[in-house]
Amino acid sequence: MTRYLPYLLTGVVFGFILIKAEAASWYRIQEMFHFQSFHMFGILFSAIATGLVSIQIVKRLHGKTALDGQAIAIPEKTPGTKSYVFGGLIFGFGWGLIGLCPGPIFALVGTGSLGALVVLAGALHGTWLYGALKQHVPH
Amino acid sequence: MEWLTQPWPWYVAGPLIGLMVPMMLFIGNRSFGISNNLRHLCAITQPPKVDVNFFHYNWKEHTWSLIFVIGTGIGGYLAGVVFANPLPVELSLATQDMLTSWGFTQPGHNLVPEELFHTSVHNFTFLFACGVLVGFGTRYAGGCTSGHAITGLSTLQLPSLYAVLGIFGGGLFASWVLVPRMLQ
Numbered sequence: 001m002t003r004y005l006p007y008l009l010t011g012v013v014f015g016f017i018l019i020k021a022e023a024a025s026w027y028r029i030q031e032m033f034h035f036q037s038f039h040m041f042g043i044l045f046s047a048i049a050t051g052l053v054s055i056q057i058v059k060r061l062h063g064k065t066a067l068d069g070q071a072i073a074i075p076e077k078t079p080g081t082k083s084y085v086f087g088g089l090i091f092g093f094g095w096g097l098i099g100l101c102p103g104p105i106f107a108l109v110g111t112g113s114l115g116a117l118v119v120l121a122g123a124l125h126g127t128w129l130y131g132a133l134k135q136h137v138p139h
Numbered sequence: 140m141e142w143l144t145q146p147w148p149w150y151v152a153g154p155l156i157g158l159m160v161p162m163m164l165f166i167g168n169r170s171f172g173i174s175n176n177l178r179h180l181c182a183i184t185q186p187p188k189v190d191v192n193f194f195h196y197n198w199k200e201h202t203w204s205l206i207f208v209i210g211t212g213i214g215g216y217l218a219g220v221v222f223a224n225p226l227p228v229e230l231s232l233a234t235q236d237m238l239t240s241w242g243f244t245q246p247g248h249n250l251v252p253e254e255l256f257h258t259s260v261h262n263f264t265f266l267f268a269c270g271v272l273v274g275f276g277t278r279y280a281g282g283c284t285s286g287h288a289i290t291g292l293s294t295l296q297l298p299s300l301y302a303v304l305g306i307f308g309g310g311l312f313a314s315w316v317l318v319p320r321m322l323q
Contacts, residue, residue, distance in 0.1 A: 092309020
């Protein structure tokens, strides 16, 4: 079990940040999509910038191995266009309506929000629906 | 200890979220992303009679990821309940005006509006339907805000740029066109 401890702790930190940053707030998401505050854009841009810089550092490290001894490699996304655009659009509709993307869903469920639990139940059904219809949607 | 209850500015929260990407690589050569867990949860609960190939894989190899989101829930509990911010969300004046014109009586009073999240058949039907869009869309696109916008863009992957453009297009349409109509 101890090998899972770093994941648990990092997850706790992540959930804590999402709530403290108010990224799990429906109001903040409306504010973002209406370009009325820099707050959410600041979070996203600075997160991407930090990721970008730290990935460049990781790439240049010698003998780069993870805690468990594996070599660190950055996985490539499968090439394509349609599935990314269409999937992104459908997810975006849901995000714009309910103001919750998957990370904040889990964080908000943790605050005891019954409504967030209903969103999670819906998201599981949506995921299952995609699995069932995968062959019938354009990729 | 005030920093534990106060909301965090973007220049603190953003870089910390960005550090999740190298952190997950460092812990176990993992790619940071949340929405895959929805697939794992489907794989765990799929009844033997229902045979969807997409959920036939050894989900136990992804236990680390499920542990991570359990942690996310615990973090949410700590930040939202134990160290809860007693003050409303400090929304911009433009947003407060917009929300008032949409009929919200206490904009920013909690993280999410009571009007949409309090227990009622009407609300829960809507929340469930939006959840379906989030679940379907993220799996179709192969990732969400964490996997595409943060991990994908910070590792310079073109597919993630397509996904982010789709996500933003969908979000703009929903919040400019659908949300105001839905609230009338």
